[in-house]
Amino acid sequence: MKVMLALCLFAVIFALVFPVAAALGPKSQPPEDPTVATDRPPESPASDGLFYVEERPASPDRDDETTVKLLRDGKIEELSLTDYLIGAMSAEMPATFEPEALKAQAVALRTYYLRKAKLGSSAHPEAQICADSTCCAAFRDEEQLKERWGESFETNFKKISAAVRATDGLYIAYEGQPALAVFHSSSAGRTEDCGEIWNGPVPYLVSVESPESADTVPGYVASVTVSAEEFRETVLEKYPGAVFGEDMSGWVTEPVYSASGRLSHVLIGGVAVQATSLRSMFGLRSTAVKIEVNDGSVTMTTTGYGHGVGMSQYGANTMAQAGADFTEILSHYYPGTTLAGL
Ligand SMILES: [Zn+2]
Numbered sequence: 125m126k127v128m129l130a131l132c133l134f135a136v137i138f139a140l141v142f143p144v145a146a147a148l149g150p151k152s153q154p155p156e157d158p159t160v161a162t163d164r165p166p167e168s169p170a171s172d173g174l175f176y177v178e179e180r181p182a183s184p185d186r187d188d189e190t191t192v193k194l195l196r197d198g199k200i201e202e203l204s205l206t207d208y209l210i211g212a213m214s215a216e217m218p219a220t221f222e223p224e225a226l227k228a229q230a231v232a233l234r235t236y237y238l239r240k241a242k243l244g245s246s247a248h249p250e251a252q253i254c255a256d257s258t259c260c261a262a263f264r265d266e267e268q269l270k271e272r273w274g275e276s277f278e279t280n281f282k283k284i285s286a287a288v289r290a291t292d293g294l295y296i297a298y299e300g301q302p303a304l305a306v307f308h309s310s311s312a313g314r315t316e317d318c319g320e321i322w323n324g325p326v327p328y329l330v331s332v333e334s335p336e337s338a339d340t341v342p343g344y345v346a347s348v349t350v351s352a353e354e355f356r357e358t359v360l361e362k363y364p365g366a367v368f369g370e371d372m373s374g375w376v377t378e379p380v381y382s383a384s385g386r387l388s389h390v391l392i393g394g395v396a397v398q399a400t401s402l403r404s405m406f407g408l409r410s411t412a413v414k415i416e417v418n419d420g421s422v423t424m425t426t427t428g429y430g431h432g433v434g435m436s437q438y439g440a441n442t443m444a445q446a447g448a449d450f451t452e453i454l455s456h457y458y459p460g461t462t463l464a465g466l
Pocket residue numbers: 245247248253254255256259260261
């Protein structure tokens with residue numbers, strides 16, 4: 125009896141002293157509840173995990189209370205962050221993707237907006253963000269979406285809205301600031317290190333493994349073939365110093381690959397050409413490219429689509445299919461960052 129009493133007492137004291145042990149236990153609420161979904165997964169180490177520490181009520185209204193100034197078709201529109209994110213999400217990621225991948229994308233886009241809003245844009249100082257995908261991020265309004273989605277409009281719109289609402293106000297932070305949350309469509313086995321293609325390295329935009337494959341990504345491997353004459357002329361237009369001899373085997377030499385397996389640079393006609401430059405000259409889908417010089421033609425075969433930096437959307441979807449939640453997806457693609465809330 126005394127033993128039982130002692131055990132009960134011990135249990136009560138333990139519960140009072142270590143309430144945090146219960147808080148780190150398995151999730152007891154549905155994953156769509158934002159207060160739960162942002163808990164640090166128990167298996168993630170705190171050093172590189174993505175977790176939310178502040179107590180916050182579940183009412184989704186932080187995005188509603190934030191006003192976005194969007195430049196679209198030459199005009200500035202003011203809309204809530206909720207509406208902006210739904211429109212941008214709809215243009216940037218297929219609505220057929222897994223809910224957790226959509227949530228990861230919502231957080232990435234919210235982060236992208238917050239960083240733009242904070243730093244300002246030299247391209248359009250009058251607006252925080254624009255609807256041009258080559259400058260900021262693409263955006264579609266409801267009318268455009270009804271036209272694009274037809275009968276699936278209601279279902280798709282609800283699904284994307286749910287991803288935005290479930291992550292209300294959450295963004296990816298690095299050293300307390302919104303991170304540079306760039307993303308791309310798909311990667312060739314690994315994402316690219318930011319320093320390989322842009323102006324210098326970023327601590328959380330490093331090369332990580334990405335699980336998508338040809339089985340799940342349409343057009344994962346794609347080829348562009350041009351005639352020898354077109355190849356020569358296109359290169360000469362940009363690199364007039366290139367010299368193309370009779371023997372085509374000497375046209376493309378000394379390819380150098382980055383650690384992620386993408387082409388870094390290559391000698392074309394004896395001139396050093398960056399892979400990013402080659403990509404834009406021939407409209408290639410990525411810099412994960414192999415160049416084959418044949419008799420009379422040049423074939424460039426790419427894997428994946430996009431610049432390869434930050435989150436891979438198809439990789440995120442593949443992770444979600446395997447059971448990862450959005451916090452795990454984000455901590456994988458932006459290592460060393462944390463989740464923060466508006
Ligand atoms: Zn812009």
